Amino acid sequence: MRPPELPPMNPTRLALLAALFALLVPLTAEAAPPPASAPEVGKGPVTKLPLPRYASLKTNRVNLREGPSKDHRTLWVFQREGLPVEIVAEFETWRRIRDSEGTEGWVLHSLLSGRRTAVVIPPSGERADAAKATVPLNARADEQSGEQARLQPGVIGSVKSCTGTWCRLVVPLPEKRGDVDGYIRQSRLWGVYPDERVE
Numbered sequence: 001m002r003p004p005e006l007p008p009m010n011p012t013r014l015a016l017l018a019a020l021f022a023l024l025v026p027l028t029a030e031a032a033p034p035p036a037s038a039p040e041v042g043k044g045p046v047t048k049l050p051l052p053r054y055a056s057l058k059t060n061r062v063n064l065r066e067g068p069s070k071d072h073r074t075l076w077v078f079q080r081e082g083l084p085v086e087i088v089a090e091f092e093t094w095r096r097i098r099d100s101e102g103t104e105g106w107v108l109h110s111l112l113s114g115r116r117t118a119v120v121i122p123p124s125g126e127r128a129d130a131a132k133a134t135v136p137l138n139a140r141a142d143e144q145s146g147e148q149a150r151l152q153p154g155v156i157g158s159v160k161s162c163t164g165t166w167c168r169l170v171v172p173l174p175e176k177r178g179d180v181d182g183y184i185r186q187s188r189l190w191g192v193y194p195d196e197r198v199e
Helices: 011-031
Strands: 053-057 062-065 074-078 084-091 094-098 104-108 117-120 135-138 147-151 156-162 166-173 178-185
Touching (some): 084 117, 147 166, 147 178
Antiparallel strands (some): 062 104, 094 104, 117 156, 135 147, 135 178, 156 166
16 A cells, blocks of 8 residues: 655745754754863872873772662671772772782772882792792892891882883881881882882
8 A cells, every 4th residue: 555645745844944944053053062082091080190091099998889879788898998999990089990919999099198109020931939039128229239138029118210121119017017118120119110110
């Protein structure tokens, strides 16, 4: 069955509809919101600080959440003040962070500190014996200088400076009743970027 044919349209009415359509197109184009400008590459949209960047946990209890609000479930609870983390994203008062094991989630910015810390990592290829693979903390930025201590993987220290090859690290060692200050190869730390200079 064929659809019924429409009667021919009045030319005046057709011209009026075309003129109306021509007026409406610019109005709808102007009403559309302008496209959002892309954030600066490598800059946080909130702080304008570099992304990614390292920070540390300010307290002994930090909830890592699935999303950037307290309504999101807690994925993990960090219980180590000073733990280095990498900030990889920002949203309002929330920061998406990653730890040295690759765990990611959101925390409130007020639970983070700009204090630079780093965790000692085992040499590549020695993961099975990570607990036994100690790392020397030297008296100077020189392999031949005397050792201040030997550090196990997982030990956290405060980063005082880095040259791109060596970092000056202050580590609290309770058995020595105080802090030990020395130098460690930058490649043996997680919490500073390769070749990064810290002053």
